[in-house]
Structures are given as structure tokens and as C-alpha cells.
Amino acid sequence: MVCDKNGIFHSFDFSPANVHDVNYLHDIKENFENCLLIGDRGYISKELQLDLFNYSKINLSVPMRKNQHDFVEFSKTKSKIRKRIELRSNREYH
Secondary structure (H helix, E strand, C coil): CEECCCCCEEECCCCCCCCCHHHHHHHHHHHCCCEEEECCHHHCCHHHHHHHHHHHCEEEECCCCCCCCCCCCCCHHHHHHHHHHHHHHHHHHC
């Protein structure tokens, strides 16, 4: 699911539970460009981040795991946006 910072849906996809969400990013790079995507830790991948940026100028921002080398705290602003979107999506599906 892709929403803007106000929680308005722009794109979504249904897939079986055994399909990882990261597969959806291949479709996103075809349909979006020059934007910021905030994802969860399941999207941590330097290769994926570079591919999205090089192909569509999409900046994929993902919070680091605390045990990662060179750990940097995730931006509070991005965390607030992500929380707003998570709350909105939870309301839509329950």
C-alpha cells in the first residue's frame, strides 16, 4: 500500500501471505518517481534502495535495526508520518 503523508491511498495490491511485501516495490518503481517512501524494517536493503533511486529517483527510508553497524536513530518526523499511515491502514482493514 502506498499513501501520502496525510494517509490518502495512492496504490495498493493484494497478495498471498507468503509473498514478501518487498516484491511490490518493483511495481512501485514503474508507477512513481522523485518521491520519498517510508517503509518498515522488512525493506532494509542497500541494493533495493539504490535500484529504486537509480531507476525512479525514489528515496526509500527505512528505520535501522539497533544492532546494525553505524546505527542512526530514525527521524522523529518520519516516524510520526509512518505512524499516521499505519494507524490509517489498520482502520481500513479491520
